[in-house]
Amino acid sequence: MFWQQSSRAVRQQWRLCNGLRQHVAKSSPSAFIPHPARSFHAARSLLAVKPVLLADIGEGIVECEIIQWFVEPGAHVEEFSPLCEVQSDKASVEITSRFAGVVKKLHYDAGEMAKVGKPFVDIDIQGDVKQEDLEALTPPEAPAEENKPTPGPVAGQSSTISTPGAASAAQIQGSVPSAPAGHVAPISTEQKGKHASLATPATRHLSKELGVELSHVPGTGKDGRVLKEDIYRFLEKRNSSPTENASPEPPTPAGLVSSDIAASGAQEETPMPMTRTQEMMFKTMTRSLNIPHFLYADEVDFTSLVELRNRLNKVLHKSGLSDGQVNKLSYLPFIIKAVSMSLYKYPILNARVDVEGANxxxxxxxxxxxxxxxxxxxxxxxxxxLLVPVVKNVNSLNILGIAAELARLQSLAVAGKLSPQDMSGGTITVSNIGSIGGTYLSPVVVEREVAILGIGRMRTVPAFSTAPGEEDKVVRRQVCNFSWSADHRVVDGATLARAAEVVRTLVEEPDVMVMHLR
Known part of the structure; x- marks a missing residue:
């Protein structure tokens, strides 16, 4: 009964209100201004279009190159669906979406450098999303600048701002002077699109060295993939086209040409852009040279290790104990394990220096x-x-485990498929330059580390025997030089010398290493 009376009262009030509105509208139309419909929300609804920040995908990486986009503006994406592929610090990575929604804007084209921590795509996020997650995606707003003058066009340059009332294409075409008769117009460069051409990292490296834009090369591989042969074919065609169109010049005596070149002796300089790997090496080594280094070198006898390695390789070949992972052992796993065992006694070599006090x-x-x-x-x-992948948690691996991980990283490095996880988190570095050549070296300490070991070439030398009673006997020895560099701000020479002595003892007496394997 109460609800029926309440509903009748509401209907009567509604009829009375409509009657008053009609009366006021008829008597004074200007006095009645209808109000727009108001939303029944208690608070203002949030905008769902958010700029997504490019996350940090590795230690020390501040920018990366957009290789190709998998989406376009207006495309619908799901959670964890790929957005783009980037090349950062010598590794290719796919960036996925954290939310489902619609792509609104791409901030970079394929081939451009994207900054870490800056927006790279705008997504209209759909569904229930927490406010803190949206704030994590949005960059902090810069303070508004008041009364900031609008920069005008620079002298000697024309303004390129387009407005709805701008000149039409016909007017623009009419304002451009026509080329004279007989003049060959240069080939126009195609504008780079949102998607870069498909190519392997080795092909991209070749294109950068030769200065060829991949988006201009027609690919003949699978799904239009650009191959190395396509790049060479494109270069041959590009270099031959100016020769065909050029008008023949009058012949010049050969003697005059050679005398002019010999007399002038002009130095020719050809600028060549750095590859992505060279750029990262330039930045990393520039920061590393801020670390005061000191060098410590030692000569290590590999004779016992050579014998042990030969015996183990025979056992692996006959019994098949490697489980198909490693068929042949090299010297590097033994050296890496010896370095790891020395870090238990001298943990300072496995540390890093926090200069900014971020503890x-x-x-x-x-x-x-x-x-x-x-x-x-x-x-x-x-x-x-040069790539530096990282063998993780060496202290819990045996010799076969280290050898298997080295083989995996080597195969990925040659194919250009190392991930940021494979190349980050290093605590100390070993550089085996002796596999290429060189006896001595002075390695540079990597940033966020305090020590590095450089291994020279192993060579056979005559030496006096150490066996009792045979001190005057000359025998063959396999020796190798170890070159250490350390951060002299935290590591002194005596500490590094003692740690290097532990490594030398383990390598010269590998049976001791076997007793301490974990």
Whole structure:
């Protein structure tokens, strides 16, 4: 009964209100201004279009190259669906979407450099999303600048701002002077689109070295993939076209030409842009030279290790104990394990220096941060250049495990498929330059590390025997030089010498290493 009376009262009030509105509208139309319909929301609805920031995909990476986009403006994406592929610090990575929605804007074209921590795509996010997740995607707004003058066109340049009332294409075409008769117009360069051409990292490296834009090369591989042969064919066609169109010049005596060149002796300089690997090496080594280095070299006898390695390789070949992972052992796994075992006694070589005091205690003094895992980076020579993948947690691996991980990283490095996880987190580095050549070297300490070991070429030398009673007997020895570099801000020479002595003892007496394997 109460609800029936309430509903009748509401209907009567509604009829009375409509009657008053009609009366006022008829008597004074200007006095009645209808109000727009109001939303029944208690608070203002949030905008769902958010600029997504490019996340940090590796230690020390501040920018990366957009290789290709998998989406276009207006495309619908699901959670974890790929957005683009980027090349960063010698590795290709796919960036996926954190939310489902519709792509509104791409901030970069394929081939451009994207900044880490800056927006790279705008997505109209759909569904229930937490406010803190949206704030994590949005960059902090810069303070608004008041009364900032609008920069005008620079002298000697024309303004390119387009407005709805701008000149039409016919007017623009009419304002451009026509080319004279007989003049060959240069070939127009195609504008780069949102999607780069498909190509392997080795092909991209070749295109950068030769200065060829991949988007201009027609691909003949699978799905239009650009091959190395396509790049060479494109270069041959491009270099031959100016020769065909050029008008013949009058012949010049050969003697006059040679005399002019010999007399002038002009130096010719051809600028060549750096590859992506060279750029990262330039930046990394520039930062590393801020670290005061000191060098410590030692000669190590490999004779016992050579004998042990030969015996183990025979056992692996006959019994098949490698489980198909490693068919032949090299010297590098033994050296890496020896370095890891020395870090237990001298953990300072596995530390890093925190100069900015980012240890959470609010102190601005430099701090030495010790690390428990032995993640040893190994310098490798690849078609893309020098790469340093990391063998993780060496302290928990045996010789076969280290050899298997080295084989996996080597195959990925040659194919250009190393991930950021494979190349990050290193605590100390080993560089085996002796596999290429060279006896002595002075390695450079990598940033966020305090020590590095360089291994020279192994060679056979005559030496006096150490066996009792045979001190005057000359025998053949296999020796190799180890060159250490350390951060002299935190590591002194005596500490590095003692640690190097532990490594030398383990390599010269590999049976001791076997007793301490974990």
């Amino acid at each position: 959470g205690n609010g102190s601005s003094k430099p701090t030495l941060v010790l690390r428990s895992q032995h993640n040893i980076g190994v310098a490798m020579d690849t078609p893309q250049g």
